[in-house]
Structures are given as structure tokens and as C-alpha cells.
Amino acid sequence: MNLDAHLPILQIIVPLMTAPVVSLLRVPSLPWAAATVTSGLAFAVAVTLTGQVLAGGPMSYALGGWVPPYGIELYVDHFSALLLLIITGASTVALAFGKASLDQEVGHERAPMFYAAWLLVVAGLCGIVATGDAFNLFVFLEISSLATYVLIASAPDRRALMATFRYLILGTVGATFYLIGVGLIYMMTGTLNLADMTDRIAEVGELRPVLVAAGFITVGLALKAAMFPLHAWMPNAYTFAPHAATAFLAACSTKAAIYVLIRFDLTVFLPHLSDHAEQVSGFFIPLAVLAFLIGSAVAVFERNLKRMLGYSSVAQIGYILLGLALLSPLALTGAIVHLFNHALMKSALFMAVACLAFRAGSVQLPDLAGCGRAMPLTMGAFVLAGLSMIGVPLTAGFVSKWYLILACLEYGPLGYVLAGGILVSSLLAVAYVWKVVEAAYFQPRPEGARELREAPPAMLAVLWLVALGNVWFGIDTDLTLGLAEQAAATLLGDGS
Amino acid sequence: MEFLALYNYWVFAVLLLIGLYAVVAKVNLVKRLIGLSIFQGAVFLLYISMDKVEGGTAPIFQTADGAGVFSNPLPQVLILTAIVVGIATTALGLAVVVRIREEYGTVEEDVIEDMDADS
Numbered sequence: 001m002n003l004d005a006h007l008p009i010l011q012i013i014v015p016l017m018t019a020p021v022v023s024l025l026r027v028p029s030l031p032w033a034a035a036t037v038t039s040g041l042a043f044a045v046a047v048t049l050t051g052q053v054l055a056g057g058p059m060s061y062a063l064g065g066w067v068p069p070y071g072i073e074l075y076v077d078h079f080s081a082l083l084l085l086i087i088t089g090a091s092t093v094a095l096a097f098g099k100a101s102l103d104q105e106v107g108h109e110r111a112p113m114f115y116a117a118w119l120l121v122v123a124g125l126c127g128i129v130a131t132g133d134a135f136n137l138f139v140f141l142e143i144s145s146l147a148t149y150v151l152i153a154s155a156p157d158r159r160a161l162m163a164t165f166r167y168l169i170l171g172t173v174g175a176t177f178y179l180i181g182v183g184l185i186y187m188m189t190g191t192l193n194l195a196d197m198t199d200r201i202a203e204v205g206e207l208r209p210v211l212v213a214a215g216f217i218t219v220g221l222a223l224k225a226a227m228f229p230l231h232a233w234m235p236n237a238y239t240f241a242p243h244a245a246t247a248f249l250a251a252c253s254t255k256a257a258i259y260v261l262i263r264f265d266l267t268v269f270l271p272h273l274s275d276h277a278e279q280v281s282g283f284f285i286p287l288a289v290l291a292f293l294i295g296s297a298v299a300v301f302e303r304n305l306k307r308m309l310g311y312s313s314v315a316q317i318g319y320i321l322l323g324l325a326l327l328s329p330l331a332l333t334g335a336i337v338h339l340f341n342h343a344l345m346k347s348a349l350f351m352a353v354a355c356l357a358f359r360a361g362s363v364q365l366p367d368l369a370g371c372g373r374a375m376p377l378t379m380g381a382f383v384l385a386g387l388s389m390i391g392v393p394l395t396a397g398f399v400s401k402w403y404l405i406l407a408c409l410e411y412g413p414l415g416y417v418l419a420g421g422i423l424v425s426s427l428l429a430v431a432y433v434w435k436v437v438e439a440a441y442f443q444p445r446p447e448g449a450r451e452l453r454e455a456p457p458a459m460l461a462v463l464w465l466v467a468l469g470n471v472w473f474g475i476d477t478d479l480t481l482g483l484a485e486q487a488a489a490t491l492l493g494d495g496s
Numbered sequence: 497m498e499f500l501a502l503y504n505y506w507v508f509a510v511l512l513l514i515g516l517y518a519v520v521a522k523v524n525l526v527k528r529l530i531g532l533s534i535f536q537g538a539v540f541l542l543y544i545s546m547d548k549v550e551g552g553t554a555p556i557f558q559t560a561d562g563a564g565v566f567s568n569p570l571p572q573v574l575i576l577t578a579i580v581v582g583i584a585t586t587a588l589g590l591a592v593v594v595r596i597r598e599e600y601g602t603v604e605e606d607v608i609e610d611m612d613a614d615s
Binding site for chain 1: 525528543571
């Protein structure tokens with residue numbers, strides 16, 4: 001049997017089918033091992049798929065043999081391939097990294113269910129980016145969201161429960177908004193297939209329901225993507241989730257929502273709704289600028305390390321949305337590369353925080369003072385990933401910021417202001433990364449604080465792998481930029 | 497009257513807003529979940545309304561010559577799926593509320609916030 005043609009569906013069902021099996025494994029450590037192997041397998045599938053897409057162009061897969069647009073279509077192009085790499089990669093490294101940390105926080109008793117939920121998140125997120133069907137996408141969105149709530153609620157801190165509840169409410173409102181939008185489009189076009197939708201909207205005479213649908217879908221997904229000012233659920237959800245789960249979720253859960261946002265706005269609505277370009281720019285640019293200015297500014301004053309990184313994520317999502325809002329190939333390339341690079345830097349940062357928390361038992365900055373001497377390798381990786389987040393040359397963060405700033409300068413007079421905003425936000429990033437460095441290296445350990453030693457070698461190895469990835473993808477940009485440029489060209493397509 | 501002809505959609509809009517109001521304004525966590533259910537239920541109504549064809553029946557009833565007017569079955573199938581998703585969400589939400597009640601001893605959000613602020 002030739003497996004190559006079935007890779008798009010394998011990407012989804014391998015984690016989906018393993019999840020119930022994992023939930024039955026009652027031997028300690030076995031659920032973790034099974035989940036890690038499955039996640040690694042999914043990553044291998046994603047790598048193979050990316051190779052095929054690079055060699056042979058986008059792949060379409062008719063689920064169950066029903067030809068699109070009647071059946072459900074899976075559609076993997078350059079953009080989805082990049083996202084699949086992010087999702088499966090982040091999951092695999094977070095699992096390989098997180099054994100000790102998760103044992104400490106989740107415990108052996110709840111481990112089978114926890115890892116089953118983890119695999120469901122992977123399956124759901126992969127489904128979101130691989131499917132070409134709007135309703136199927138909703139179902140995957142909810143699979144991944146429901147499983148994400150379980151991951152967050154598994155943390156030992158009781159505040160995780162309130163964070164989960166808020167996320168559940170806002171996440172469901174967001175998904176339901178999306179569902180309303182899809183319903184309105186279906187009402188006007190009679191199709192759920194994204195590609196078919198694009199063609200049929202052209203034939204629709206009365207465009208007002210489509211415009212309303214665009215509004216619902218954009219706001220619903222913006223909620224899911226934690227776009228400012230709809231980010232209220234996100235910093236707390238990241239703060240109280242188990243540390244290794246944060247490293248995974250911060251890297252990819254909001255990214256999948258941004259992926260759908262970009263795909264819908266650019267391929268379905270942009271070619272057909274007049275004024276849509278102005279509306280997208282007018283809506284996203286101010287919010288994106290506010291996101292990275294306010295997100296970074298709040299991060300500077302935050303003393304909880306994980307919440308600080310959460311607010312920094314709000315800012316980073318602002319950069320990505322700015323890249324979307326400028327609607328030029330250069331800007332979109334920057335945004336898509338930043339999806340990848342942000343996943344890389346944030347998972348490294350959250351992993352470093354997980355190492356610190358593993359030894360110090362706290363993520364409050366005052367409790368971590370002086371940790372740089374006791375845990376030089378952990379802090380070294382933190383600083384490296386922090387530099388990448390600031391956007392220092394030769395790191396991954398520089399590449400995407402460079403593209404975004406170039407795109408801003410290309411945009412005209414307003415673009416100079418935007419580029420200035422990015423620089424200010426980057427300076428604020430210097431401030432909050434420096435705050436951690438200052439506490440870690442230049443302050444003494446507080447009296448009576450817990451004795452620290454370096455994190456276990458297994459955690460350090462994965463942490464450094466990802467941290468060095470930040471340097472690798474800052475120098476060798478062929479893969480990321482190649483995929484992103486192709487994706488941007490396809491998305492902006494012939495229609496514009 | 498055109499206003500009345502579209503009354504399904506008016507009910508959809510009103511239910512949607514009632515649900516959203518409860519989600520935003522209530523401090524009792526269970527009431528917020530009920531609001532969320534109403535909010536989702538409104539969307540089910542939207543889907544079911546749009547598929548109705550006047551005089552249409554279910555597609556399993558065939559006349560002898562094979563002709564006949566059917567309501568569109570697809571949105572109904574979609575909404576069955578969405579109802580399942582809605583139930584899963586509500587169940588998970590209630591499970592979280594049970595855990596919150598175990599940990600905090602209350603399901604009032606303002607009380608919980610005060611307790612978190614103190615800790």
C-alpha cells in the first residue's frame with residue numbers, strides 16, 4: 001500500500017486514534033512514552049508532507065473517497081505544511097522535555113488522561129490546519145479547545161481552574177461566532193468547502209450576509225487567537241497551566257486560530273468583498289499596534305515570569321496581525337515566518353521557565369533572584385531565546401522583524417509610524433528580558449530561599465536544542481522563508 | 497409582513513443576545529454556563545431555519561415518480577454535530593465548576609476573585 005497519498009489524514013488520525021489507547025495505560029511513565037512516540041510520529045508525517053508539498057505542490061485528499069466539494073477535503077499547501085511542522089514539532093519537544101516537570105505537577109494517577117488530552121490537542125490543531133472544509137474546521141477547533149481546557153485544568157494550582165473556566169467561556173463564544181459566520185456563508189453559497197466557497201461567493205448577488213459573516217468569523221477567530229483586546233483569557237491560562245503544557249500551547253494554540261483567520265480573510269473574503277482590504281487594514285492595524293505596545297509595556301511591570309511571557313505573546317501576536325493587515329506579500333511573509341519563529345522562541349522561553357520552576361518551585365521573579373549562578377545552562381538558554389524575542393541579528397526573531405519593518409517602510413507615511421512602533425515594542429522587550437537577566441545574575445539569592453541546582457540533563461538537552469534552533473533558523477532561513485514566501489504568494493493569489 | 501416572515505431569525509438574534517448577556521453579566525458560574533448553552537442553542541436555530549423549504553419533507557419520503565420537495569438535510573446533520581460539541585462543552589464546563597466548588601467552596605465569581613486576591 002502506498003502511504004504517501006494518505007499522509008494528510010494520517011497526520012490527524014495517528015494522534016486521534018492513539019489518544020483513547022493512551023488513556024488506558026496504567027503503568028507509570030508508559031502514557032508519557034506512548035504520547036511522545038505518537039507525537040514524534042506525527043512530526044515525522046509532517047516533515048514528509050512538507051517534503052512532498054515542496055516537491056509536488058499542494059496536496060488534496062478526498063476523505064472517504066467523496067470528491068470535493070461534496071465530501072470533506074483535506075488540503076495541505078505550503079502554509080498548512082509550515083503550521084503542521086510548528087504544531088507537531090512543538091508538541092514533540094515539549095513532551096520530550098517535560099517528563100520530569102509533568103510528573104511533578106500532574107502526577108502518575110492523572111497522567112493517562114492528561115496525555116490522552118494532549119494528543120487530542122495535537123489531533124485537533126493538525127485537523128484545523130489540514131482541513132479544507134469550514135464546518136470540519138469548527139469541529140477540530142472544538143476538539144483542540146476542549147482538550148486544551150483539560151490540559152490547563154490539570155495544574156496543581158487551584159487558580160488554574162478559574163483560568164480554565166474563563167478560557168472555556170471565551171473560547172466557546174469565539175467558536176460559536178465562527179459557526180454563525182460559516183452558517184451565513186452556507187446560506188448564501190450552499191457550500192462548506194473553502195475553495196468552492198471562494199468561487200461561489202463571486203456568484204452571490206446580495207453580499208450583505210457575507211459581510212456579516214466576515215465580521216463574525218474575524219471576531220470569533222480573533223478571540224481564539226488572543227488578539228488585543230480579546231486576549232483576557234490568555235495570560236492567566238498560560239500562567240497556571242502545567243509548565244510543559246504552557247510551552248506547547250504558547251507555541252501553537254493561538255497560531256492555529258491565526259492560520260484560519262489569515263486563510264479566511266485573504267482567500268475567501270478579500271477577492272470578493274469590495275472595501276474588504278480597507279476594512280482589514282483599518283480594523284487590524286490599530287489593534288495590532290496597541291497589542292504590541294500595551295502587551296510589551298504590561299510585560300515590563302509583571303513579576304510573574306509566566307504571565308510576563310504571556311503578555312509578551314499578546315505583543316508577538318500583534319506583530320503577526322500587523323503583517324496580515326498590511327496586505328502585501330512582504331508583510332505576509334514576515335507574518336508567516338513570525339508564526340514559526342515565535343513558536344520557536346516562546347517554547348524555548350517557557351521551557352527555561354519550566355526548568356526554573358522545577359528547581360525553585362516558583363515562577364515569581366523575586367523567588368528566582370540569583371538563579372543564574374546555580375543554573376547557568378538554563379539561564380543561558382533563556383537569554384538566547386530572549387535575544388531572539390527582542391530580534392537581535394543572527395537569531396530567528398530578527399528575520400521576521402526585519403521583514404515586517406521592511407514591509408512597514410514600503411507601506412507609505414503611516415508605515416514609518418508603524419515601524420517606529422515595532423522598534424519601541426522591541427525596546428520594551430529588551431527591558432523585560434533584562435529585568436529577568438538582572439534578577440538572575442546580579443542579585444543575591446534571598447535569605448532562606450530554596451537551594452538550587454541545574455535542571456535534569458534530559459530537560460536541558462531539549463531546551464538547548466530549541467534554543468539553538470533559534471540561532472539555526474536565524475541564519476539558515478531557506479526552509480522557513482521558502483515556505484512562507486510560497487504561502488504568501490498563494491494566499492494573496494491572482495485575485496489581488 | 498416581512499418582519500413576521502423572518503421571525504425565526506428574530507428569535508435567533510434575541511436568544512443570541514440573551515445568552516451573551518448572561519455570559520457577560522452573571523457572576524454565578526453555573527448561570528454563565530446556562531447563558532453559554534442558550535447562546536449556542538440560538539445558532540442551532542439559525543441553521544435549522546435556513547434549511548427549511550416551504551412544503552418540504554424529509555428526504556427519505558419519496559413520491560412514486562421520484563419527485564418531491566425536500567428540506568435541505570445537510571444543515572440538520574451539521575447541527576447534530578454542533579449539538580454534540582455543545583453538550584461536550586457544557587459537560588466539561590460543569591465539571592470545571594464542580595472542581596472550582598471543591599477547591600473554593602463557592603461558585604460566585606466575585607467571591608472567588610476576592611479569595612484569589614488575598615492568597
